[in-house]
Amino acid sequence: MSDTQTRLPRTPPQILGPFYPFMLTPTEGFDLTNGGQAKGTVLYVSGRVLTETGAPVAGAKIEIWQANAAGRYPHPNDDNVAAPLDEKFQGFAVSRTDENGGYAFKTVRPAAYPAAPGRWRPAHIHFQVTSKYEQLVTQMYFKGDKYNESDAWLNSASRKDLLITDPTPVAGKEPGAQEVTFDIIITRG
Ligand SMILES: [Fe+2]
Numbered sequence: 001m002s003d004t005q006t007r008l009p010r011t012p013p014q015i016l017g018p019f020y021p022f023m024l025t026p027t028e029g030f031d032l033t034n035g036g037q038a039k040g041t042v043l044y045v046s047g048r049v050l051t052e053t054g055a056p057v058a059g060a061k062i063e064i065w066q067a068n069a070a071g072r073y074p075h076p077n078d079d080n081v082a083a084p085l086d087e088k089f090q091g092f093a094v095s096r097t098d099e100n101g102g103y104a105f106k107t108v109r110p111a112a113y114p115a116a117p118g119r120w121r122p123a124h125i126h127f128q129v130t131s132k133y134e135q136l137v138t139q140m141y142f143k144g145d146k147y148n149e150s151d152a153w154l155n156s157a158s159r160k161d162l163l164i165t166d167p168t169p170v171a172g173k174e175p176g177a178q179e180v181t182f183d184i185i186i187t188r189g
Helices: none
Strands: 040-051 061-065 092-095 102-109 112-115 120-121 124-130 135-142 178-182 185-187
Touching: 061 102, 092 102, 124 185, 135 185
Parallel strands: 040 178, 040 185
Antiparallel strands: 040 102, 061 092, 061 124, 112 120, 124 135
């Protein structure tokens, strides 16, 4: 690599969050919505996993987990019981990147949720990317969330802008559906 070549900024890591319900391993798939039956705004999330030199990372395992459109995780440890579960929403999925480093999930926009008395987490989706050499755990956030400014985990990121996305309406899908691109940069593929 020459000195003049631009390096992509590595995606900032974020703390591990609530993970899969006990004893439940996600089957591979990309649709968390049961064919669009889950409540909330359908969100098509896609992107590429790249190294800092822009090389695609093929075959990386990519896992996501998140709260539903009401701010509830389908996890027994989630005590946000004021928010309803959604039996049509899976809450987690695992997939692999294609030869171009690409991945895609169909989910819903998660809601913010109370993490402690007086402290709310902004809406976010947890990501874990595992390549042959590296594992990155991070979170994707949403522009305009009123809790972004006060969130300790988002504020801990070296580059918050790399984690905050801005979904846009997508035509030809479910009414009101949105799409967003979230590229993930790791050090080694
Ligand atoms: Fe979370």
